[in-house]
Amino acid sequence: MKSSLQQQLIADFLIESFEGLDQFDQDLLGLEQGSADGETLNRIFRAIHSIKGTAGCLGIQRMEKVAHVGENLLSLMREGRLKANKDIISTLLKYADALREMLRNLEQSGTEGTTDHSALIARLQELQGEPSVASTPSPAPSSAPAPAPAAAAIATPETVAPEAVTPPVSTEPNPPPTSAAPTAEEDAAWGFFSDAPAAPAPSAAAAVESAPISATPPTSSAPTVERETTSRGSIADSAIRVDVGHLDKLMNLVGELVLARNQIVQHIRSSRDSAMLPVAQRLNLITTELQEGVMKTRMQPIDNVWAKFPRIVRDVSQELGKVVRLEMEGRNTELDRTIIEAIKDPLTHILRNSIDHGIESPAKRRAAGKSEAGLLYLRAFHEGGQVNIEIMDDGAGVNTARVKEKALQKGLVPPEQIARMSDREACNLIFLPGLSTAEKISNVSGRGVGMDVVKTNIEKIGGSVDVQSEAGQGTTIKIKIPLTLAIIPALTVRSGGERFAIPQVNLLELLRVESGSAENSIENIFDAPVYRLRGKLLPLVFLNRVLSLEPPDPSTLTSLNIVVLQADGRLFGLVVDSVSDTEEIVVKPLGKQLSGLTCFAGATIMGDGQVALILDVMGLAQHAQVAAVERTAVSAKTEEAQTDEQTRRQTLLLFSVGDRPRMAMTLSEAGRLEEIPRAKVERAGRREVVQYRGQILPLIRVAQHLPGGGEDPIADPMHVVVYSEQGRSVGLVVSNIEDIVEDAVRVEHRISRDGIVGSAVVHGRVTDLLDVKGIIREAEPAFFES
Amino acid sequence: MSKTIMTVDDATTMRRMIAFALKPTGHAVVEAPDGRAALDLARSRQVDLVITDVNMPNMGGLELTKELRAIPSYARVPIILLTTESDPEMKNKGRAAGATGWIVKPFNPEQLVAVVSRVLPN
Amino acid sequence: MSTPRQFCTFFVDGLFFGIDVLQVQEVLRYQPMTKVPMAPTMVRGLINLRGQIVTAIDLRHRLGLSSRSADSLPMNIVVRSEEGAVSLLADQIGDVIEIDDETFERPPDTLKGAARELVTGVHKLKDRLLLILDTHRAIGVAQGVAVEA
Incomplete structure (x- = not known):
């Protein structure tokens, strides 16, 4: 067993040395890029110098020896006798890695390890040039004093008696100068300058008389200094180290x-x-x-993670034969240390990925008319109680066609979903587990952990990640993470008799609609309830419906409470029964049994001691399928100019029915698109049904519910749009599925009649919008009764 | 009587180690991470012995020695430099700066205590 | 050689169960619970155990037994797991009893459903049978348990 002091000292040494080596790396890279100043070489030298000195005192002898060789080289560089070149810098970076490895070994096993560094040492000596440089001492131990006895006693106390575990001084408060004290001025280990102002007498006893200054310094009249109980006390340190x-x-x-x-x-x-x-x-x-x-x-600056990136970028780009320029902005952006810890690996992975898959080879870049050096730009900033981190490259961009093909090939996404995917959605496919677009597994990023792990890890800490890409122009990965995980301000609401907490960070405003106007103020676009908020449509989500809770008693409902929420760019109104206070809550995780519930971010204990669930606003939005409307909110912002209150970007399914070549419904209403052979149609009374996924699916011939309908030439197989609600489904038979388009749709509202809810200009043509619910209600009156 | 020793080193481990080695001497130990901080500390409270590293950020040990010597109350306070064997010219520089003596790193606690007991007799 | 082991015993729908006492953190009377919408049905709710949030799993549900009548309140047997404490809801708590391995027998092959999965064996006591519950499986962290919402 090592003494606790020894352990403590080694623990300090490890932290200090790792930090020193990180700075060492950065400074070397600065040197290489010509951004070094006069202090840089001093710092580089000191990093190794400190490791050597401390390792020596701790009796970590191999490390001391290895550090010593580097120190000699660095000393020449510092004195300007050796100029840094790429070769030297590469060797020194490898050298830092070797020291790190020894430190890690020390950390894990308590020894420096047995890796043979002789080649590296030889290389370092070689780089020092001929030993003709007079002042360079040979690393041979001849000039080194013997630190051995006591240092070894500290380092390997196992070998000595327990009382010797603490350094011998503790057992001998006033050691006689017999053991170690030399009397001559010159001594290998220590000594005094004879002409120094405070030259002491050769012996302790004599010192009292012959060195009056040291016995009674002129300052003893100064206020008596308090005796410090622990010798660590530090006044000058503006910062102290605290155990995490x-x-x-x-x-x-x-x-x-x-x-x-x-x-x-x-x-x-x-x-x-x-x-x-x-x-x-x-x-x-x-x-x-x-x-x-x-x-x-x-809180720690994000630079704690970023500081390692220049080195990684250098290594990875060299390995791949690419030239990459790294720029970073917002290095001092602060984050909770648990989050810093959690984003380290995901960020590193993204970085490697960007160099590997994003930035092209210099030749390709030249051919594309770009500069040979690719740009990798990192940005961090605080916004709305969250930290945003962006990783941007000016590379080739995500090849969406290739990504889609891969996803299809591997069966990760159903074909019909791929077909209607926007480029942005396709980009985000890179986060799917099992999708790797690299032609061949490369050493750099194809290590079995993919972007899916990145996404999972970021989501685990309540963050989100999104990728945007433009072919040939580059890729931007945006990460949003909370500042801290532990304590958050939250709004308490009630719905269906239960209490829920909503993180304040997602909260935009609270609306209260009095009962008189409540009914009128909610309108439906198809089956999507919306509220007009200052002239804009706000999609509504009823919490009790999403969570299958009891609906409020209509007689007690005097007003409608809408909590306007935002998550990941989506904006929606959550309708709850009542709203209470905002208070600080302590986020506690849910058990593993509940890990599948995306609507909840955790739970907390309220003031009354009861548990309340914390809503995961993003999960809730996804669950309630606000997603489709979401894009509208986002793109509406960017196209503010052409947007008016009724223009919304929507994905529409275009189809033909009978003699109408072009009708539309929103894609969110189309659960699935199916082709059903006519032979499978059965008759139940006057209804047509098919067996579909273990259910009886009633079929509605849409043409028969439209004005002038009646006869419609039905294809075989039939084209059926399956509409589902609350586990029940109905099939809408149309003549043909024409297209899926995304457009800014200006809906001309009119009173729903004859199966048409309104019309809109879609891609320049007036298109009737099908009243899906109306037609279903007409054909299958029981469908909406729960 | 208990005295106050100031240790100056940018390596926390080293400072801690020195502090521990000096514990049995009964002297109080105060610490500073570099020369500048040491100078500030020295001005704010009188210390009886300075043990300082040579290579430090902000202000090194030699400069610290010179600065301290310029303060009347530190004109004769012992200043011990912690040097390394790879710095053979250091002794001359140290002497010129006004240091009292030196200890070569790595040192063992006995050596440290021996040096301290000679400059700070009880 | 047989080593006597101690079991914490309890009743669920008339059946007599036991859990190794070493796995039991504590036994509590009924605690108010917060329902978790959309949770797997075996999760009855969340309880506040001195500031710690503990998931309560209804053993009746878990074992595929009939539901508890609305007026009877379940007791909490809080068991330890790698994921933190989890509460198993039982109808009634019995004594802690010490049993020899000799009375142990593997469950009959005819045991079906959830019981087959959760009952690791039976101790033949004088007057009744004690069913030994696999707590890891019971709390749904072991493989083979659907916990999807």
């Missing part, structure tokens, strides 16, 4: 405190104890400040 475990524990405790605070404050408020009220307020304030303070201690 302590911070985590503090954070947990603060979380518990927040809960207790919530309970107390709620109790005092409800008891209307006026004497206690100010106390509650104070408690409230202090807790909030404490919480912010503790959170701040855990």
